[in-house]
Amino acid sequence: MGFLGAILLLSLVLGAFADDNPVYNPCGDAPAVARGDGFTFAVALGSDPTFWHGLSPCDPNLVQVPEILPSGTSMAVFRPKVDELSLIRFNNISLNNLNNQFPGNQSLMVYAGSYPAYISVPKTYRTPLGQVPTFSLVLDFNRGKLRNILWKNEDCKTCEKQYCFNNRNCAVPQATCDQSRGTDPNRCRLALQVAFSGTDKNMVPMQSWYQIAQLKQYSITGLYGQAVDNFNAAIGNVVDNANAITNP
Template identity: 45%
Template sequence: LALAMAMLESINAAVDTNPVFNPCGDTRVQVLDGFTFGLAFSSNSSFFLGRSQLSPCDRRLSNLYSGRIAAFRPRVDEISLLTVNDTSTLNADNGNELYMVSYAGSRFGARSKPHFVGDNEKIVTSFTLVLEFRKGRLINMLWKGNDCKSCSDGRDDFVCLKSGDCAVRLSHCRHRGGRVDCSIGITVTFSGTDKNNVVLNTWYQVAKLQQYSLYNLYSNLKSSVWSQLFF
């Protein structure tokens, strides 16, 4: 086991050539590099200075809550499912709606538009994020909807939003005593080109599977494995 772990660490170190782990650091990447980006959760207005949206890396956004920032490091051009497990701490404040922004880089950085997560009645649990690169530099971060396909079965614990996102009523979430796992799942995909001009195509692959909910598939697999291990 120790030998296998050592070999795995050696392979990972050889493949990942990106030394930048700070989500606010600038970098250029190639296929299979790790790429660090951040997620910030707050009210919609918290991401703006006047009428201009700023990156969470900008220190002028002093009203962002540091406790609501998470960092992830998926592999470039691999489909990754990232999860935020403790959604009970992401409740909207004083009735305000909660939004999230993805961001990475500084001088050559990018940030997504604020995307609705939830309010005092509901929470969206499944998202798709596209990271777009040009010659290895991040140039855009886009949230993609699925036209409520993941909640089209008419269940009363889900509600379809105008944005096309499927939200869960909080009263049905486990942390509120319900049966629904309200962990946030974010499918991360890539498009554009890496620093070697290799085309990144995982977004194209996911777009062809839009009729499925990748997060639901993952949740079902997780539940199945858990049952086999402990029951």
């Protein structure tokens, strides 16, 4: 599936709600958005963080080049509602394919907006020692226009029997992930909690980033059970990304 195919699929699968943002391309120049509109961003997954150095995935001079992202990289496109806390879960099959491409460390970065685009700091989510199953992403807006893509500061207070990765994220040991793959596939399934901060185009403050703290009181192993099943009031949207990952 090509990039445009992923965008079309996105509009069919995630575009069921009405909104006033007509831009579905993550590299497009979206208008100022209001709470409840859709907002499109992309996630690129590949090797270790140095893999992304100097990369501008929305460079208009590279849009027609198949190798706009490095060889072996995968990308996914998502469109959550503005100021609605969303949990986005990646396809395990696609992640396993990445494991074959990059058997060492793996990382991801998030980007959106027209060139030079807003690009997050890359985050390592997998090493030979273990996997970080969830990250908290905050899209920061000023008067409805994106101004930053941030990772919410984490700590290791809820790591329980997992180990702490880079003093910031709880990681499940790789041996545990391998053992639970058939019985509990969600345990090590990569996911993003997506929230919003700042103000929308009507200068209404966005509140969803406060809700991440509510979820952080639960362990990472309980996130996919308790949080998804029992906290629908907090999580407005759970996206199981079965089809939106594509290889450039």
